[in-house]
Ligand SMILES: Cc1ncc(C[n+]2csc(CCOP(=O)(O)OP(=O)(O)O)c2C)c(N)n1
């Protein structure tokens with residue numbers, strides 16, 4: 001990777017858009033919903049300038065299906081939305097998972113359920129990590145914690161999508177999407193723009209065999225075979241799980257938090273460290289695959305855990321699964337609808353430290 | 357020995373794969389497939405064609421046509437085709453959809469793909485029922501027509517009226533060509549092929565969106581013999597769904 005020295009001051013939403021351009025994304029399909037509107041707005045001009053195409057779809061259903069079509073044709077493509085729109089995209093995401101179509105999808109998570117609000121939330125963790133549509137599938141889920149990481153992970157998302165022929169989700173929230181920070185943009189060196197050479201729909205040019213992208217498997221045993229193949233692929237991702245471990249080495253208590261909440265928890269950890277309190281932060285960067293082994297290693301050292309999420313308790317299930325039989329995790333919820341602050345986290349962390 | 361001097365006058369188009377179809381006897385899907393196959397051959401399109409298949413009895417079209425294809429969710433083929441065409445504008449992209457798929461669950465996708473003037477073709481097979489799921493009421497089911505969910509016949513005040521899609525398509529700015537044909541007899545089949553050819557040409561010359569509705573028989577769910585089904589098509593369907601060209605921008609002066 002060739003780092004350019006240039007620094008720019010942008011919102012998380014713009015960083016994701018610029019990351020996609022750097023990754024040679026050539027088609028974008030969007031639909032307005034707050035707080036992700038900056039992405040389709042940015043893409044409407046920049047995607048065309050980059051020689052690609054932009055469509056404002058009639059709905060999130062259509063946008064996700066346009067993504068399916070463009071990606072089936074082997075072109076690097078993306079869509080973005082926020083929670084209510086993500087519910088509508090799940091149909092196409094299930095088809096993309098089933099028929100192994102690589103594409104990048106962005107969810108700037110807002111409050112729910114229903115219309116909820118337009119503020120930040122982590123209420124879509126289950127939807128993002130369990131396969132939010134019908135059928136038994138998973139997709140890669142990346143959770144940036146700051147604006148630079150939003151840029152970096154978007155570039156990475158395209159590589160993962162094409163390498164593993166899978167939809168990849170970037171899960172942010174209204175804080176990350178709307179927050180401005182200085183970042184250093186960079187261009188990946190060699191982007192394989194024709195990454196779908198042996199499967200993509202390009203027409204039977206030169207009389208080659210026809211190609212078919214489908215998720216219907218009716219012949220006896222064929223669906224079971226496809227599901228086994230998919231599961232083996234998901235299992236192989238475990239080695240790719242990533243996390244940030246901050247001040248974990250000598251910590252008695254580990255805060256588990258992702259995305260914007262991970263960042264806020266980091267501020268609290270810094271403050272406690274100044275006071276000599278042994279607190280650390282474990283921030284999953286890939287939510288699926290979840291960094292089980294890294295977390296388990298900390299549990300094996302006898303540490304205690306407190307999971308903090310901007311929801312009523314979703315990732316805490318994965319934390320508990322990772323450390324089961326060795327340790328347990330306490331949980332502190334920030335109710336979606338409330339804005340989280342570092343101060344708010346101090347009391348629950350102190351209580352945990354003091355064993356209350 | 358007598359030498360047999362047979363002359364083959366009716367062969368399988370190259371674009372149609374030589375395998376038995378799963379269709380019921382008397383079903384018209386096969387005729388529609390053949391017409392498309394003939395045109396792909398005649399127009400030299402097979403090698404640049406991308407098909408967005410749909411969900412209905414014709415879901416296996418991708419097994420019968422020798423072209424690249426992707427399976428779309430129910431009703432979404434026009435959106436999938438939009439994505440493919442935007443990604444690869446030099447390819448020939450078409451969808452093939454039933455009346456439940458296109459005029460009910462996929463109404464938003466067909467309206468907006470048409471209105472945007474996507475340079476794709478849509479082949480719409482209207483048999484007035486949900487064939488694949490066992491003959492339930494479709495948006496095109498005629499008033500009084502008995503189906504498994506309208507056992508006493510479709511009632512206008514309770515179930516609404518049959519939708520005339522080609523007429524609706526003709527009102528949309530992005531549509532270059534909209535026509536309705538029928539597959540009930542040889543004359544109509546020949547005419548239907550001309551409509552399809554015209555719609556295909558509107559894409560190959562990059563003019564705009566082409567839409568062809570094909571009135572088709574579903575003897576199984578109509579509970580008729582194939583011949584009775586053809587008679588129903590002539591006596592009941594064509595009067596409500598009149599055949600002909602509803603829009604042709606090459607005659608109207610063109611869209612911009
Ligand atoms: C989301 C979704 N809803 C319902 C179905 C079930 N389904 C399969 S085919 C079909 C109707 C097909 O009817 P039509 O489009 O008229 O095609 P035909 O079989 O008559 O050719 C339905 C409702 C489905 N596959 N997906």
Ligand code: SF4
Pocket residue numbers: 378379380382383384385413483487488573574575576577
């Ligand atoms: S059910 Fe109807 S549409 Fe389906 S194959 Fe049979 S005749 Fe054709």
Ligand SMILES: [Mg+2]
Pocket residue numbers: 412454455456481482483484485486487494
């Ligand atoms: Mg039908």
